[in-house]
Amino acid sequence: MINRQNDQDRILLVDGMALLFRAFYATSYSGYIRKTSNGLPTNAVYGFIQYFFDAIKTYTPTHIICCWDMGSSTFRNESYSEYKKNRSEAPLELLPQFDLVKEVVAEMGVLNIGMTGYEADDCIGTLSNKLQKDSEVLILTGDHDMLQLITEQVKVVIMNKGRSNYTVYDLETLFATKQLTPLQVIDLKAFMGDTADNYPGVKGIGEKTALKLISEYQSIEGCLDNLDNLPKSVRSKIEANMEMLHLSRDLARIRLDVPIECELDHCIWNLRRDAAAKKFDELEFGGLVKLFDVS
Known part of the structure; x- marks a missing residue:
């Protein structure tokens, strides 16, 4: 209550x-x-x-x-x-x-x-x-x-x-249950995609990796600013799916201006x-x- x-x-x-x-x-x-x-x-x-x-x-x-x-x-x-x-x-x-x-x-x-x-x-x-x-x-x-x-x-x-x-x-x-801020909920879905809504995010990056990236770098922008510091396999996945990463974030973002x-x-x-x-x-x-x- x-x-x-x-x-x-x-x-x-x-x-x-x-x-x-x-x-x-x-x-x-x-x-x-x-x-x-x-x-x-x-x-x-x-x-x-x-x-x-x-x-x-x-x-x-x-x-x-x-x-x-x-x-x-x-x-x-x-x-x-x-x-x-x-x-x-x-x-x-x-x-x-x-x-x-x-x-x-x-x-x-x-x-x-x-x-x-x-x-x-x-x-x-x-x-x-x-x-x-x-x-x-x-x-x-x-x-x-x-x-x-x-x-x-x-x-x-x-x-x-x-x-x-x-x-x-x-x-x-x-934050206590998911270690996320509201805006990070959007970035999480941008990385991992959404099978229910049928968009892929970054192929090869699942929830565990996405949470780790957001925890360490706070946002998509933070990750992109630190691409050279990421493991080679993760960096290559992001670089190969950059357009879909940004598109997935746009699809995940609930509009506030209807x-x-x-x-x-x-x-x-x-x-x-x-x-x-x-x-x-x-x-x-x-x-x-x-x-x-x-x-």
């Missing part, structure tokens, strides 16, 4: 895609997919709601925004055509739930934000950068890439396996109980209304 200081606003930025995918796979691994009596798949939305209210109960935000990807094509695909090309298509049962979950979120009174050409990560990065000036910001996600967004006012809440199982990263926790605006007054957490209950009833989620009492 994080205690709110001096009645300061606490903004919860929800990585909607992370919650939705997590909920889908957590509730479908047995082969059973929850559906309405009309046959509409709802298991991911159902699980999303449970995760959502659990986070509210745990962190008591005053404001909430939910951020979403808006299609598969972004500026990163334009920079590197193979970006995320290894991803399989979303399961058929999940497809109708992408729009449905946003409907449910809106009915609960929560602002949905996404921007074509950018990822949800970039929207979260931009909003956290803007809103931290006067508020505490918590980013709810399962994505460790978000650790680069940590500041004195921004913490990243990583969802671990199971419900109510979180790890909260601030500047001190990040052209989106959000005033605090527009994202106050005030559950629209009647509208949410009506939507839950429509989706045959009647049993979830009990979660309203924790909000």
Whole structure:
């Protein structure tokens, strides 16, 4: 539990895609997919709601925004055509739930934000950068890439396996557990690449070597300034993949300048109980209304 200081606003930025995918796979691994009596798949939305209210109960935000990807094509695909090309298509049962979950979120009174050409990560990065000036910001996600967004006012809440199982990263926790600063998270991925996002970094350099380089030289620039001091094998790998090193860093860097605006007054957490209950009833989620009492 994080205690709110001096009645300061606490903004919860929800990585909607992370919650939705997590909920889908957590509730479908047995082969059973929850559906309405009309046959509409709802298991991911159902699980999303449970995760959502659990986070509210745990962190008591005053404001909430939910951020979403808006299609598969972004500026990163334009920079590197193979970006995320290894991803399989979303399961058929999940497809109708992408729009449905946003409907449910809106009915609960929560602002949905996404921007074509950018990822949800970039929207979260931009909003956290803007809103931290006067508020505490918590980013709810399962994505460790978000650790680069940590500041004195921004913490990243990583969802671990199971419900109510979180790890909260601030500047001190990040350094204590990973020996990294937020900016070094980006440089680490630039060296080692990202198999999930399908960019290689420097071929032949894995996490162990990348961490050693960053620990010793602090940054990519520090390493490049000391190329002659590196072991010959490491130096040759970097020199042979210099362009991809810089491209990988650009792909890894979450943007803080997405052209989106959000005033605090527009994202106050005030559950629209009647509208949410009506939507839950429509989706045959009647049993979830009990979660309203924790909000």
